Amino acid sequence: MAEPGPSDTSSAELALRLAAASAAAGPWGEVSPGDRAECLRTVADRLDAAGDELIPLALEETHLVPGRLSGELTRTTFQLRLFAQLLEEGSQLEATIDHSDPAWPPGPRPDLRRLLVPLGPVVVFAASNFPFAFSVAGGDTASAWAAGCPVVLKAHPGHPRLSARTGEVVLDALDASGAPEGTFAVIYGEEAGRAAVTAEEIRAGAFTGSLAGGRALFDLAASRSTPIPFYAEMGSLNPVFVTAGAMRARGDEILAGYAQSFTLSAGQFCTKPGLLFLPAATMDDGRLSDALDPHRTGAPLLNEHIHRGYVAQLQRLRDHPGVRTVVGDAESTGTEPTPTLLATTVPELLDGRDQLLVECFGPTSLVVGYADDEELLAGAKAFGGQLTAAVHGEETDAVVPDLVAILAARAGRVIWNGWPTGVSVTWAMQHGGPYPATTAPLHTSVGTAAIHRFLRPVSFQSVPDRFLPAALRDANPLGVPRRVDGQAGDR
Amino acid sequence: MAEPGPSDTSSAELALRLAAASAAAGPWGEVSPGDRAECLRTVADRLDAAGDELIPLALEETHLVPGRLSGELTRTTFQLRLFAQLLEEGSQLEATIDHSDPAWPPGPRPDLRRLLVPLGPVVVFAASNFPFAFSVAGGDTASAWAAGCPVVLKAHPGHPRLSARTGEVVLDALDASGAPEGTFAVIYGEEAGRAAVTAEEIRAGAFTGSLAGGRALFDLAASRSTPIPFYAEMGSLNPVFVTAGAMRARGDEILAGYAQSFTLSAGQFCTKPGLLFLPAATMDDGRLSDALDPHRTGAPLLNEHIHRGYVAQLQRLRDHPGVRTVVGDAESTGTEPTPTLLATTVPELLDGRDQLLVECFGPTSLVVGYADDEELLAGAKAFGGQLTAAVHGEETDAVVPDLVAILAARAGRVIWNGWPTGVSVTWAMQHGGPYPATTAPLHTSVGTAAIHRFLRPVSFQSVPDRFLPAALRDANPLGVPRRVDGQAGDR
Numbered sequence: 001m002a003e004p005g006p007s008d009t010s011s012a013e014l015a016l017r018l019a020a021a022s023a024a025a026g027p028w029g030e031v032s033p034g035d036r037a038e039c040l041r042t043v044a045d046r047l048d049a050a051g052d053e054l055i056p057l058a059l060e061e062t063h064l065v066p067g068r069l070s071g072e073l074t075r076t077t078f079q080l081r082l083f084a085q086l087l088e089e090g091s092q093l094e095a096t097i098d099h100s101d102p103a104w105p106p107g108p109r110p111d112l113r114r115l116l117v118p119l120g121p122v123v124v125f126a127a128s129n130f131p132f133a134f135s136v137a138g139g140d141t142a143s144a145w146a147a148g149c150p151v152v153l154k155a156h157p158g159h160p161r162l163s164a165r166t167g168e169v170v171l172d173a174l175d176a177s178g179a180p181e182g183t184f185a186v187i188y189g190e191e192a193g194r195a196a197v198t199a200e201e202i203r204a205g206a207f208t209g210s211l212a213g214g215r216a217l218f219d220l221a222a223s224r225s226t227p228i229p230f231y232a233e234m235g236s237l238n239p240v241f242v243t244a245g246a247m248r249a250r251g252d253e254i255l256a257g258y259a260q261s262f263t264l265s266a267g268q269f270c271t272k273p274g275l276l277f278l279p280a281a282t283m284d285d286g287r288l289s290d291a292l293d294p295h296r297t298g299a300p301l302l303n304e305h306i307h308r309g310y311v312a313q314l315q316r317l318r319d320h321p322g323v324r325t326v327v328g329d330a331e332s333t334g335t336e337p338t339p340t341l342l343a344t345t346v347p348e349l350l351d352g353r354d355q356l357l358v359e360c361f362g363p364t365s366l367v368v369g370y371a372d373d374e375e376l377l378a379g380a381k382a383f384g385g386q387l388t389a390a391v392h393g394e395e396t397d398a399v400v401p402d403l404v405a406i407l408a409a410r411a412g413r414v415i416w417n418g419w420p421t422g423v424s425v426t427w428a429m430q431h432g433g434p435y436p437a438t439t440a441p442l443h444t445s446v447g448t449a450a451i452h453r454f455l456r457p458v459s460f461q462s463v464p465d466r467f468l469p470a471a472l473r474d475a476n477p478l479g480v481p482r483r484v485d486g487q488a489g490d491r
Numbered sequence: 492m493a494e495p496g497p498s499d500t501s502s503a504e505l506a507l508r509l510a511a512a513s514a515a516a517g518p519w520g521e522v523s524p525g526d527r528a529e530c531l532r533t534v535a536d537r538l539d540a541a542g543d544e545l546i547p548l549a550l551e552e553t554h555l556v557p558g559r560l561s562g563e564l565t566r567t568t569f570q571l572r573l574f575a576q577l578l579e580e581g582s583q584l585e586a587t588i589d590h591s592d593p594a595w596p597p598g599p600r601p602d603l604r605r606l607l608v609p610l611g612p613v614v615v616f617a618a619s620n621f622p623f624a625f626s627v628a629g630g631d632t633a634s635a636w637a638a639g640c641p642v643v644l645k646a647h648p649g650h651p652r653l654s655a656r657t658g659e660v661v662l663d664a665l666d667a668s669g670a671p672e673g674t675f676a677v678i679y680g681e682e683a684g685r686a687a688v689t690a691e692e693i694r695a696g697a698f699t700g701s702l703a704g705g706r707a708l709f710d711l712a713a714s715r716s717t718p719i720p721f722y723a724e725m726g727s728l729n730p731v732f733v734t735a736g737a738m739r740a741r742g743d744e745i746l747a748g749y750a751q752s753f754t755l756s757a758g759q760f761c762t763k764p765g766l767l768f769l770p771a772a773t774m775d776d777g778r779l780s781d782a783l784d785p786h787r788t789g790a791p792l793l794n795e796h797i798h799r800g801y802v803a804q805l806q807r808l809r810d811h812p813g814v815r816t817v818v819g820d821a822e823s824t825g826t827e828p829t830p831t832l833l834a835t836t837v838p839e840l841l842d843g844r845d846q847l848l849v850e851c852f853g854p855t856s857l858v859v860g861y862a863d864d865e866e867l868l869a870g871a872k873a874f875g876g877q878l879t880a881a882v883h884g885e886e887t888d889a890v891v892p893d894l895v896a897i898l899a900a901r902a903g904r905v906i907w908n909g910w911p912t913g914v915s916v917t918w919a920m921q922h923g924g925p926y927p928a929t930t931a932p933l934h935t936s937v938g939t940a941a942i943h944r945f946l947r948p949v950s951f952q953s954v955p956d957r958f959l960p961a962a963l964r965d966a967n968p969l970g971v972p973r974r975v976d977g978q979a980g981d982r
Binding site: 026071074075078079085091096097098104105106107109110112113114117119203218219222223226227229384385395400401404405408409411412413414415416417418422424425426427428429430432434435436439440441442443444449452453455456457458459460461462463464466467481483485486488489 | 517562565566569570576582587588589595596597598600601603604605608610694709710713714717718720875876886891892895896899900902903904905906907908909913915916917918919920921923925926927930931932933934935940943944946947948949950951952953954955957958972974976977979980
């Protein structure tokens with residue numbers, strides 16, 4: 001039997017953590033970008049070194065496989081180092097200088113210098129399905145730290161002991177690298193999480209999880225007497241559209257890729273392809289079923305809560321009279337669910353969108369047959385905000401330009417001839433999208449741009465050089481890129 | 492007697508306007524940046540040409556003086572042209588390209604290309620006190636158009652006929668420059684405004700006005716089934732802190748500047764200096780009163796609603812037992828209020844902050860005496876989010892570094908030896924701040940960065956060149972600045 005995890009954080013203990021985070025906000029925000037980068041690298045190094053201890057804990061608490069978990073830890077520490085690199089470059093400050101100009105058309109312009117400063121303490125809610133990359137020292141934490149914000153991390157109840165141990169490694173690393181006390185804390189329990197969202201000390205929140213959970217916390221954040229930004233990433237259907245041309249050219253390859261993508265980690269990704277649109281004429285249940293053959297082994301889901309939710313949502317999909325089961329048997333809802341593949345048509349989908357266009361977190365996906373390109377486009381238009389949408393097509397397919405435009409209007413990431421699972425950590429990544437994919441369509445939770453969620457602008461008007469933040473001084477001692485008098489590229 | 496203004500927009504008419512805005516979102520977003528810049532310039536040219544017709548209307552409806560109004564119109568058209576210039580440069584797209592990299596540490600990286608796209612139709616609420624620059628074709632409208640978003644403009648009831656006529660000039664200009672129908676509409680009435688905030692077609696809102704009004708609309712926007720960003724700029728106290736050194740060196744000049752700044756346009760600026768902190772030892776009621784001498788003429792406020800609010804709030808300030816009246820008589824609350832100057836001390840202010848730290852929109856300001864630098868800093872810490880905070884000091888004053896740091900943590904703009912009134916339209920301007928100055932601390936409503944309120948990111952993964960937005964194609968046909976493989980400066 002597993003050891004018990006940490007107990008819920010009491011309100012008295014939470015108050016101490018919040019006060020410490022508040023006290024750390026000034027000093028941590030003032031740590032030079034180079035020193036802050038070193039702190040992030042030290043955390044990354046210590047986490048890498050602790051992998052042999054952390055991965056077995058994660059295995060025990062999440063049922064995810066070792067290769068996946070070690071890859072996820074690599075991604076997590078890479079992410080910390082990429083933010084360190086960004087800090088040393090300095091573009092995230094958006095330093096902008098307008099020298100005074102007596103001839104400025106609307107009237108004499110004073111010397112104005114603008115840069116981004118940290119928002120203050122951030123509460124981060126860890127995710128169930130990424131015990132490293134979206135948890136204690138994951139992307140939200142890394143980007144908030146990089147911005148100069150202390151982080152109060154609400155651990156996910158699905159991996160409490162891993163969270164506690166990871167938190168210890170992080171705190172030791174921060175301590176060793178000289179970060180102010182209060183730069184980081186781990187808290188436990190739903191009540192403590194909600195209390196943190198409404199606490200005066202907290203200036204922003206970030207969350208990865210369900211629509212219901214994210215929306216409830218967003219509502220709390222918006223209803224405060226002083227509202228705060230709340231960045232919730234709440235999942236997605238990630239529809240994939242296969243053109244008739246692509247199906248003709250490489251149908252088997254596409255179906256094989258699909259089967260692999262939607263069953264990866266038992267379908268427990270916010271980027272799982274939840275729907276696959278196929279030309280109805282090419283939909284052959286035998287071929288779909290065959291494609292799933294290499295992936296039919298059952299696997300336990302992350303935890304009992306997720307298992308219950310999966311079984312219930314799968315049942316709702318199967319209850320729709322226009323949905324038939326292509327693959328699925330008694331074991332598909334057992335303790336180690338085997339993948340389920342469902343099928344319907346575009347008219348049925350449009351008619352039953354309230355029931356069918358709902359995320360089913362786990363190893364299930366829905367194949368949707370379309371009669372012609374018109375139906376394909378009608379299907380694409382049925383979607384609200386998505387993290388991703390994908391097209392498998394040929395460059396000569398007439399439908400593609402319209403399809404890409406429709407999807408770009410709805411999704412944060414549009415993928416060509418690929419699968420949505422696998423979110424690379426880069427400068428150009430966008431992991432977000434219009435509601436209900438997130439509560440903040442202007443932002444991303446993956447990639448270097450994620451730092452902008454935790455920064456706000458301040459302008460300094462005619463302030464003497466010695467009182468300016470270093471990045472705005474004439475001599476540019478930090479060597480950050482700056483836009484000067486409207487021209488980018490000064491350094 | 493003035494002619495009647497336009498009647499309130501009916502729900503049927505609003506539905507038509509919203510549908511048109513929704514239909515225009517795609518086409519207007521796809522207009523090339525150069526063509527969109529031309530549209531903005533045409534609007535600016537037509538507004539300049541219509542000045543002789545518009546300014547008299549504004550005079551009649553707002554009681555603002557001709558010089559102020561013509562200056563405001565100049566600022567408004569300059570603003571449109573500055574956004575046109577930004578569009579032609581292209582940095583607002585934040586185009587970012589990461590080429591595929593099989594050796595990317597966390598796993599092979601696909602080709603990823605990111606840029607910002609328009610959010611969709613925006614509802615803009617015009618302000619009472621800037622009938623041009625924060626109204627029909629003001630900064631919110633200009634920045635939303637520049638982003639590629641259609642605008643539904645809720646006219647301010649304080650200047651309905653000016654709004655209607657400005658709207659006609661704008662619509663003619665947009666029509667002449669080939670903008671899609673639905674790119675702009677003016678609506679009237681509180682009910683239509685609220686209905687627009689909750690309308691499915693609307694994807695963001697912007698507002699300049701009171702705390703109560705802005706918060707109510709923000710709450711509506713956040714409580715939608717699909718929440719939208721709502722950018723409310725809700726005013727500010729704009730405290731000014733004068734060091735003992737500055738008071739010794741140039742006391743008379745500072746008091747003269749203060750008297751001019753807080754009485755400008757009858758104190759009806761969101762940047763009016765609402766409080767002036769002075770060394771108690773230098774506070775001499777005769778000197779303060781003398782400084783006000785050149786500005787004692789009464790003037791009607793913008794409208795009856797604002798007049799009533801002003802008189803009530805002034806009374807609340809005067810009712811505080813720790814507040815004394817330095818200048819103020821029966822005429823100070825008449826139909827053409829003369830300026831009022833009140834005085835208190837830091838301990839009284841801290842004790843009565845709920846009553847005294849409230850914006851009084853009109854020609855009143857509160858002088859606060861401080862005993863020593865410790866009290867000065869305690870006074871500075873009493874403030875919540877502000878649009879601006881100013882310091883009048885000498886570079887050798889020991890208190891200045893701490894004071895600047897405290898103010899930068901609370902305000903969007905920190906001013907040295909200057910006054911908050913007068914908001915220059917530039918790249919480095921920040922007109923915003925933490926709540927309650929605004930509902931969106933990450934954003935500005937003045938300056939080129941205001942465009943970012945209406946743009947969201949989309950990444951394209953492995954998408955063939957021909958299907959990419961022009962700004963992301965290999966050949967960079969628009970010549971926009973791009974960050975490529977982490978390096979800024981490609982063009």
